[in-house]
Amino acid sequence: MGEYSAPILTVNNLNKHFGSGCDRCSNAEDRKLDKNYCPACHTVYSCQNIKFDLYPGEVLGIVGESGSGKSTLMQCLYFDQEVSSGEAYLQPYKEGGSNLFDESSQQKRYIRNHLMGKVYQNPVQGLRMRFSSIGNIAEKMIAAGNRNVGAMESRASELLNRVHIPVYRMKEAPKNFSGGMQQRVQIAKALSNNPPILLLDEVTTGLDLSVQANVLDLIKHLQKELKISMLLVSHDLGVIRMMADRTMVMLDGRVVEHGLTDQILEDPQHRYTQQLVHSLL
Incomplete structure (x- = not known):
């Protein structure tokens, strides 16, 4: 990561809430919440004023407990959810001059298919379990406008080979695979159109645990080889320590701390981060 390189992705003031809000919680300056929940109107503030930059070739870890907002943040960035408000700029898209969240659904589809890949916690969300593994990869390539069957098949085979799916199983459906193999097919699918993120x-x-280590090794290897930028969400600081250059800590929908991963693990500032780090020791 070059010290002076411009961010590939910049996110400013991303907000996502579920519910209509009320007098007690609508004003961001003076919100009276129980954690990230308004007891009066039951609105949940999943992401509150999230800001960060992601640099070319960097792995940015996002850590936090269940319900801290990290998965909602990922859903917003991949357009699985609409944001309530906020901005995101992607350098390879209109030279970073256009707020992704204001784009048309057609443009969002373009960004999703060409400039980003996503690997979901549950492979059922990222794969068609009854399609062949090659078919799953071809599906993402077709969505990006590819029509050459031979080229798609050879690209799919190449990717499945890279994620260590044996050749004789490439035409098999992921429903027959173990969890670790399903995740590897998802990774291959996410990489099919060479996304920068x-x-x-x-x-x-x-x-x-042994399968986890294999999947993480694979991701680390691909990241170094392809120089891809990654946002990596985990509730496990061990994963973050192994993978992330920088880390953002989320609690109740807010970023409570961010910095170099080593710095955060060695000298955590926020009480919640201190608890996380001590539980790892």
Whole structure:
């Protein structure tokens, strides 16, 4: 990561709430919430004024407990959810001059298919379980406008080979695969159109420890080789320590601390981060 390089992704004041809000919680300056929840009108403020930059070739870790807003943030960035307000600028898209959240649904589809890949915590969300593995990858390539069947098949085979899916299983459906193999097919699918950014949401949750280590090794290897920028969400500081250059800590929908991963692990400032780090020791 060059010290002076411009961010590939800039996010400013991203807000996402579920519910209509009321006098007690609508004013951001003076919100009276129970954690991120308004007891009066039951609105949940999942993301509150999230700001960050992601640099080319960088892995930015996002850590926090369940309900801290990290998965909602990823859903907003991949347009699985509409934001309530906020801005995001992507350098490879209109030279970073256009707020992604204001774009038409057609343009959002273009961004999703060409400039981002996402690996979901639950492979059922990222894969068609009854399609072949090659078919899953071809689907994302077709969505990006590819029509050459031969080229798609060879690209899919190349990617599945890279994520260590044996050749004889490439035409098999992911429903027959183990959890770790399903995640590897998802990674191959997410990479199919060479996106500059990969979003990884709790990708090792629910996998056995040895399988987790294999999946993380694979991601690390691909990241170095492809120099791809990654946003990596986890509730596990061990994963963050192994993978992330910088880390953002989220609690109740807010970023409570961010900095270099080593710095945060060695000298956590926020009480919540201190608890997280001590639980890791």
